[in-house]
Amino acid sequence: xxxxxxxxxxxxxxxxxxxxxNVRQEPxxxxxxxxxxxxxxxxxxLVLPLVTVFQQALAHGVMPYLEALVETDALAAIRLTLIVAxxxxxxxxxxxxxxxxAIAKFDFFGKSVLITLIDLPFxxxxxxxxxxxxxxxxxxxxxxxxxxxxxxxxxxxxxxLVLATVLVTFPFIARELIPLMQEQGTQDEExxxxxxxxxxxxxxxxxxxxVKWALLYGVLLCNARAMGEFGAVSVVSGHIRGExxxxxxxxxxxxxxxxxxxxxxxxxxxxxxxxxxxxxxALLERRAAAE
Amino acid sequence: MDIGxxxxxxxxxxxxxxxxxxxxxxxxxxxxxxxxxxxxKTTLLRIIAGLEWPEAGHVLFDGExxxxxxxxxxxxxxxxxxxxxxxxxxxxxxxxFGLRVRRRDKRLSEEELRARVERLLDLVQLQWLAERYPSQxxxxxxxxxxxxxxxxxxxxxxxxxxxFGALDAKVRKELRRWxxxxxxxxxxxxxxxxxxxxxxxxxxxxxxVMDKGRIEQIGKPRDVYEHPATAFVHEFIGESxxxxxxxxxxxxLYEGKPIGIxxxxxxxxxxxxxxxxxxxxxxxxxxxxxxGIVRYIxxxxxxxxxxxxxxxxxxxxxxxxxxxxxLTADQEVGLVPYRYRIYAA
Amino acid sequence: xxxPATATVSRPFLGRSPSVVPGFGITLGVTxxxxxxxxxxxxxxxxxxxxxxxxxxxxxxxTSRRALNAFKLSFGLSLVAAMINLVFGAIVAWxxxxxxxxxxxxxxxxxxxxxxxxxxxxxIALTTLFAEKGWLGSILAQVGIKVSxxxxxxxxxxxxxxxxxxxxxxxxxxxxLDVELEEVAATLGANRLQTLTRVILPMIAPALLTGFAxxxxxxxxxxxxxxxxxxxxxxxxxxxxxxxxxxxEEFRYADATALAVVMLVASFLILLTINRLQRWSEQRTGxx
Numbered sequence: 001x002x003x004x005x006x007x008x009x010x011x012x013x014x015x016x017x018x019x020x021x022n023v024r025q026e027p028x029x030x031x032x033x034x035x036x037x038x039x040x041x042x043x044x045x046l047v048l049p050l051v052t053v054f055q056q057a058l059a060h061g062v063m064p065y066l067e068a069l070v071e072t073d074a075l076a077a078i079r080l081t082l083i084v085a086x087x088x089x090x091x092x093x094x095x096x097x098x099x100x101x102a103i104a105k106f107d108f109f110g111k112s113v114l115i116t117l118i119d120l121p122f123x124x125x126x127x128x129x130x131x132x133x134x135x136x137x138x139x140x141x142x143x144x145x146x147x148x149x150x151x152x153x154x155x156x157x158x159x160x161l162v163l164a165t166v167l168v169t170f171p172f173i174a175r176e177l178i179p180l181m182q183e184q185g186t187q188d189e190e191x192x193x194x195x196x197x198x199x200x201x202x203x204x205x206x207x208x209x210x211v212k213w214a215l216l217y218g219v220l221l222c223n224a225r226a227m228g229e230f231g232a233v234s235v236v237s238g239h240i241r242g243e244x245x246x247x248x249x250x251x252x253x254x255x256x257x258x259x260x261x262x263x264x265x266x267x268x269x270x271x272x273x274x275x276x277x278x279x280x281x282a283l284l285e286r287r288a289a290a291e
Numbered sequence: 292m293d294i295g296x297x298x299x300x301x302x303x304x305x306x307x308x309x310x311x312x313x314x315x316x317x318x319x320x321x322x323x324x325x326x327x328x329x330x331x332k333t334t335l336l337r338i339i340a341g342l343e344w345p346e347a348g349h350v351l352f353d354g355e356x357x358x359x360x361x362x363x364x365x366x367x368x369x370x371x372x373x374x375x376x377x378x379x380x381x382x383x384x385x386x387x388f389g390l391r392v393r394r395r396d397k398r399l400s401e402e403e404l405r406a407r408v409e410r411l412l413d414l415v416q417l418q419w420l421a422e423r424y425p426s427q428x429x430x431x432x433x434x435x436x437x438x439x440x441x442x443x444x445x446x447x448x449x450x451x452x453x454x455f456g457a458l459d460a461k462v463r464k465e466l467r468r469w470x471x472x473x474x475x476x477x478x479x480x481x482x483x484x485x486x487x488x489x490x491x492x493x494x495x496x497x498x499x500v501m502d503k504g505r506i507e508q509i510g511k512p513r514d515v516y517e518h519p520a521t522a523f524v525h526e527f528i529g530e531s532x533x534x535x536x537x538x539x540x541x542x543x544l545y546e547g548k549p550i551g552i553x554x555x556x557x558x559x560x561x562x563x564x565x566x567x568x569x570x571x572x573x574x575x576x577x578x579x580x581x582x583g584i585v586r587y588i589x590x591x592x593x594x595x596x597x598x599x600x601x602x603x604x605x606x607x608x609x610x611x612x613x614x615x616x617x618l619t620a621d622q623e624v625g626l627v628p629y630r631y632r633i634y635a636a
Numbered sequence: 637x638x639x640p641a642t643a644t645v646s647r648p649f650l651g652r653s654p655s656v657v658p659g660f661g662i663t664l665g666v667t668x669x670x671x672x673x674x675x676x677x678x679x680x681x682x683x684x685x686x687x688x689x690x691x692x693x694x695x696x697x698x699t700s701r702r703a704l705n706a707f708k709l710s711f712g713l714s715l716v717a718a719m720i721n722l723v724f725g726a727i728v729a730w731x732x733x734x735x736x737x738x739x740x741x742x743x744x745x746x747x748x749x750x751x752x753x754x755x756x757x758x759x760i761a762l763t764t765l766f767a768e769k770g771w772l773g774s775i776l777a778q779v780g781i782k783v784s785x786x787x788x789x790x791x792x793x794x795x796x797x798x799x800x801x802x803x804x805x806x807x808x809x810x811x812x813l814d815v816e817l818e819e820v821a822a823t824l825g826a827n828r829l830q831t832l833t834r835v836i837l838p839m840i841a842p843a844l845l846t847g848f849a850x851x852x853x854x855x856x857x858x859x860x861x862x863x864x865x866x867x868x869x870x871x872x873x874x875x876x877x878x879x880x881x882x883x884x885e886e887f888r889y890a891d892a893t894a895l896a897v898v899m900l901v902a903s904f905l906i907l908l909t910i911n912r913l914q915r916w917s918e919q920r921t922g923x924x
Contacts, residue, residue, distance in 0.1 A: 023342060023362045023822035024815065030828075031735060038731040038743070041724050045796050046749050048771065049761035056764055095670045102663035116907070117671055120679075123903040125857025127877040128896045131884060132678035135685055140889060142681060167674050189657045199658035221751075228754025230860035235881060248756040248860065255760050255864065264764075267757040274752040282745055342819050362822045369823040375816035379838040389824035392834070444824055 053271045057264035068262035069269070076242045077250035077266065084158070084233075084246060085226040088165040092222055096173030097215070101203070103174075104181030105189065118174050121167055130164045130235025156238030161246065164232040169225045176218030180211055213288040217281060224277040228270055292353050292447040292480050293318050294339065299348030301334050301504075308334040309345065310504040319478045321471070323495035325485055327527070330501040332484045336450050339482065341365045352447060368441030368479075372453040374433045376425040382436050383421040386411055389444035411439040414473070431462040435469075442477075451483035455490065467494055488528045492516060500524050522634040525565045532571055532608045534564040534601065535636070543633065546602050550580040554633040561636035568596070569611040570630040573618070579625025583608070585618050599624065682900065685893040697894040702870050703879065707898070710876040713787060714855035717794035722848045725802025726840075732803070733810040747804070750797045755860025762793055763865040787873050789865035797861055798851030805847035809840050846913045853906040857899065 025031070058065050068074060099118060103111060121129060135141050137154040147154060154160045188210065192202040208215070230248040237244040245253065247266055254263035294316040301309040309331045316322050324332035337343040339350060341362030350357040357365055377385050384391075386408045390399055399407065412418040415435040425433055434454060441449060454470070455463040471494050474481055485491050491498050492512040500507045500515060500523070508520040519525035526533065537544045538557045543564065544550065554562065576582050583599040586607050590596050593614050598607040610626070612618065686694060697703060731737075732744050750758065766773040766783035773783055783789045813836065821831040859877040867873035876899060883892035 024818045026828050034731050035737050038728050042743055046746050052761045052765045098663045099667040102667045105657050106660045123853050123907045125877050127859050127880050135681045186657050193656050224752050230756040248754050251756050270754045270757045277752045371816045375820040392826040392830045
């Protein structure tokens with residue numbers, strides 16, 4: 001969801017006080033019923049699955065849990081996930097910032113089309129995002145013959161994984177930056193230019209500090225999604241053990257082989273990543289609101 | 292409907308919004324609650340409406356305990372400063388709202404409802420806007436629709452919270468007059484809140500001047516203006532020259548010297564002399580005990596405003612002087628208050 | 637005084653007046669190139685591949701019994717899941733904004749879990765939870781309800797991943813809702829329910845619909861969280877994305893792309909609707 005930082009997260013919370021009968025308050029019974037519904041609904045759908053992950057991972061105790069994590073294939077999966085995420089996030093960081101700059105600081109014809117294009121990967125099924133790269137670079141794909149001739153492996157190898165991940169996670173950073181940069185306008189940059197700064201200097205010294213929290217938040221989300229992506233990566237990976245399995249894919253393999261503890265162990269790492277992301281998000285929001 | 296407010300106290304945390312307030316409003320009156328922000332006037336209005344509840348005190352509608360009823364049951368018409376019109380409904384539906392949500396047994400037939408709404412739109416002279424949406428209306432039109440909506444339920448009392456505060460000066464003046472005329476036609480008990488003293492004095496039958504949660508004075512506009520009961524009222528309504536003085540055995544002294552007036556009802560000690568700018572006379576310096584130096588002369592009209600530096604005062608006082616009275620800057624003059632009031636400091 | 641030598645001014649380009657801020661040409665160029673490389677070319681390859689099919693062949697593929705069932709399942713269950721999320725998401729948003737209860741902040745934070753949690757993790761967790769021996773599955777089994785490996789399981793997964801959408805689109809609108817609207821409705825004689833249905837609900841309706849459309853779009857394309865809990869039986873519990881993957885593994889590229897095109901077109905339509913709804917929403921809930 002774009003523009004979370006810097007816009008209406010200012011909490012003008014209308015928390016209705018207890019006590020005297022208040023026109024904007026439902027009767028107490030209704031309130032408690034609603035709260036009960038909410039707690040049960042969120043508890044069943046959100047809390048329980050999360051708890052299940054850790055409970056299953058530790059079902060046989062701590063030792064099997066740790067053993068599953070240091071197993072060779074597991075370590076390879078972890079390493080691959082980290083590499084793919086690092087590359088994808090870096091690429092999307094650079095190009096996301098460039099895109100945000102082009103869109104937010106200038107007015108031009110076709111801007112809304114461009115914004116829609118940037119949003120596109122959000123509305124496309126991840127399976128399709130992977131499929132298109134197989135179509136392009138797979139053995140029977142458009143460039144398949146060319147790649148085989150030159151012995152370049154894209155599908156079923158790291159480049160394919162990166163491409164698919166980049167496509168799926170591209171919007172995150174741009175969508176966080178664009179509304180904020182649009183809101184901030186070009187005044188600061190114009191002031192810097194008139195004082196003699198170059199474009200790059202202006203960007204690093206003026207623009208970047210203004211959007212640092214939104215940027216950080218976008219990177220955080222982008223990273224979480226990059227590490228956790230399943231559908232798109234599943235299609236391009238070929239599931240080659242130890243080589244092209246990211247953590248989510250490895251979880252699938254373990255699960256299908258009925259190695260439940262191991263599957264949940266690796267999954268728990270990803271769940272921890274999710275929790276860290278959420279906590280960091282909450283902290284960033286507080287920081288941004290305080291400024 | 293008579294409204295009786297007795298010993299009403301309201302606190303927000305440590306802040307005393309209303310402190311033991313007593314007020315009687317007669318049926319059919321148009322009363323203004325006048326005061327600066329923080330005086331408690333809006334809080335009092337909202338308590339009458341049932342949107343707030345006091346910590347102590349009673350509110351009676353025609354002798355009945357109003358606090359026992361919720362806002363929904365009190366049958367009051369409330370008009371907000373920012374209109375609070377329902378954006379997603381037409382003007383017609385906005386005005387009809389109160390009639391549509393009535394309990395089944397009190398509901399009107401569709402024809403009756405339509406007739407009532409159209410009559411109200413006639414009353415506020417906006418029948419031609421019935422099918423428009425609030426976003427298509429000007430500020431003044433919106434406020435008149437808000438009023439029509441409140442009147443639709445035939446309220447026992449009309450409560451208006453700074454009704455013209457969001458409008459620009461010209462529209463404000465027009466609507467002020469229009470409201471007065473409307474009230475003269477329909478005679479429903481009305482209470483409105485304002486911080487604009489000109490508005491209160493022009494429109495209301497009686498003015499209630501409030502400050503810091505207390506009532507300073509209640510009276511007809513003329514009384515409040517000409518016989519202010521406290522220093523606050525004197526200063527808040529109309530313009531005032533304020534001079535710090537001391538009283539010694541009923542003799543009024545400025546900087547230790549008597550200035551020729553006495554204050555029989557004031558105890559010894561520090562006090563303040565209040566004079567309207569046009570009640571301060573300027574005479575040759577040897578004819579007065581109070582002396583000052585002319586600093587600046589404003590205005591080219593029939594009366595001029597003269598700034599006079601007075602003794603040790605940091606800021607000059609402002610006196611209205613008729614045009615024929617010739618004065619020059621740096622001239623020493625004598626000051627004689629013709630009409631004045633003295634309040635203990 | 638000389639203007640600073642380093643101040644650059646963009647040359648008139650595409651009929652725009654030059655701007656003081658530099659970098660337009662290069663950033664736009666890079667952005668377009670990147671988008672073309674990552675988004676446009678790959679997606680257009682999809683349509684290119686489909687174009688190699690004759691219209692009859694295309695039609696035959698997407699209307700085959702298995703494909704139709706997959707579409708029906710995906711779109712149908714996504715719709716139901718989005719509707720469930722519409723109702724419960726609205727209730728959750730209301731409680732989080734209007735009420736104060738122990739743990740409210742915590743619950744507010746965890747609403748984002750489906751955003752942050754990898755879909756595969758959610759998939760295996762939900763499957764285990766609702767399996768016949770799982771915590772919830774065993775309770776439901778006593779009432780005769782089987783969730784895992786049935787379409788019901790798919791529904792559960794789709795509700796999970798769509799949950800934050802309605803909540804997060806409705807929350808800001810509720811927060812900004814004018815207090816005075818509710819107060820004035822009360823003074824006009826409306827009870828709480830009437831105020832809710834006649835005043836509040838119409839004002840948050842655009843946000844509700846936007847959230848609904850977003851949840852629907854997400855559910856339609858969902859893969860990772862569904863394939864574990866679904867039975868994946870063709871014609872019964874096989875979602876469209878899974879069918880696409882199966883066709884790919886069978887090297888039936890044309891089939892896969894034909895199906896993908898249908899899903900893509902559907903996604904576009906939903907995206908358009910979302911944009912329209914958001915524009916309508918801005919009109920409706922702006923301040924007077």
